[in-house]
Amino acid sequence: MTTTREGVLKALTRVTDPVSGSNIVAAGVVRALTVDGGAVSFVLDIDPSKVKVYEAVREAAEAAAKATGAERVSAVLTAHSAMEMPELKPKPKVVPEGPQRVPGIDHIIAVASGKGGVGKSTVSANLACALAAKGRRVGLLDADVHGPSQPRMLGVSDRPTSPDGKILLPVHNHDVVMMSIGLLANENQALLWRGSRLVGGLQQMLMDVQWGALDCLIVDLPPGTGDVSMSLTEKAKLDGAIIVSTPQDVALLDARRAIEMFNQLDVPVLGMIENMSAHVCSNCGQEEHIFGHGGVKTEAEGLGVPLLAEIPLHLDIRLASDRGAPIVVTKPDSPQAQVFQQVARDLIGMGVA
Numbered sequence: 001m002t003t004t005r006e007g008v009l010k011a012l013t014r015v016t017d018p019v020s021g022s023n024i025v026a027a028g029v030v031r032a033l034t035v036d037g038g039a040v041s042f043v044l045d046i047d048p049s050k051v052k053v054y055e056a057v058r059e060a061a062e063a064a065a066k067a068t069g070a071e072r073v074s075a076v077l078t079a080h081s082a083m084e085m086p087e088l089k090p091k092p093k094v095v096p097e098g099p100q101r102v103p104g105i106d107h108i109i110a111v112a113s114g115k116g117g118v119g120k121s122t123v124s125a126n127l128a129c130a131l132a133a134k135g136r137r138v139g140l141l142d143a144d145v146h147g148p149s150q151p152r153m154l155g156v157s158d159r160p161t162s163p164d165g166k167i168l169l170p171v172h173n174h175d176v177v178m179m180s181i182g183l184l185a186n187e188n189q190a191l192l193w194r195g196s197r198l199v200g201g202l203q204q205m206l207m208d209v210q211w212g213a214l215d216c217l218i219v220d221l222p223p224g225t226g227d228v229s230m231s232l233t234e235k236a237k238l239d240g241a242i243i244v245s246t247p248q249d250v251a252l253l254d255a256r257r258a259i260e261m262f263n264q265l266d267v268p269v270l271g272m273i274e275n276m277s278a279h280v281c282s283n284c285g286q287e288e289h290i291f292g293h294g295g296v297k298t299e300a301e302g303l304g305v306p307l308l309a310e311i312p313l314h315l316d317i318r319l320a321s322d323r324g325a326p327i328v329v330t331k332p333d334s335p336q337a338q339v340f341q342q343v344a345r346d347l348i349g350m351g352v353a
């Protein structure tokens, strides 16, 4: 029997965490799991005052990992003293080559766009909430460091805490677990993050946030094909990417570049979404195609990728986001919300959420 990382993680979900009552993977206690041939090692990251309680858990976790067929298993308890806020400095870590799965997260979907302002964050927030409403355990990582908008869209302003100065506890709203660079720094600071500091900080955000067990993590990428998108894609194993574009030619040109980037990185493009497809007047209901219409459909056909949705430009979509509850939460029965719900159903149908 070959020991795999997935197999070990699954086995560890059968070990109960005495503090939270859930399993040790879902509780985020298991850290730094590595499987190298028949050798398995991991850390149980715990509150220093609970070392005695966790010794039995450590033994149970070792036994569970061993039962997967591993030749050697080493589980150690680490306990850290509390600190107020973590520093998001890149840490030198021995990271195996190639994109890695994040422990406890079944699927990761990136939402990208070639150009800024086309509605990528709106789509990310609505998809996350639509999936959560369908009972999926959903996380949302706001990696749009140039303009983090998820705190506003999901209506959260609490700063994330770190009980040990190492792991970050995410925030929650609308049944979605969320972490954003916008919650760690004030908006102006976030905009100043550059280069390797930014890239390293984001990778750490993905790996060191205690997401718990998730069916799906939606990553709201910055627009374009810059360092952040490239490096996250190289480090984390993505199930696919969704490309958001308006129907305008200029946006489509940039969207094509984003698709090329994902193709080069071997990330499946799950489909394109045309946003601001038609303007529906909130008074009379009349439709107008302000940015044109159907451009994304034609582009998707040309590139051989599915068109997942055409989302209208509608005042209610913006108002809902500005007020901190996406339209799928505030008006789930509206035609606008139903478009997002259909995409959520399609993603579940594709087996990626």
Ligand SMILES: Nc1ncnc2c1ncn2[C@@H]1O[C@H](COP(=O)(O)OP(=O)(O)OP(=O)(O)O)[C@@H](O)[C@H]1O
Residues within 6 Å of the ligand: 113, 115, 116, 117, 118, 119, 120, 121, 122, 123, 144, 147, 149, 223, 275, 276, 311, 312, 313, 314, 315, 317, 318, 319, 321, 322
């Ligand atoms: N379909 C829509 N109908 C009405 N307003 C929309 C729609 N999509 C997005 N918006 C609004 O347009 C603005 C830009 O949207 P959003 O922030 O989602 O774009 P983005 O692509 O993530 O931008 P950035 O490049 O800054 O990250 C927001 O005010 C949002 O509420």
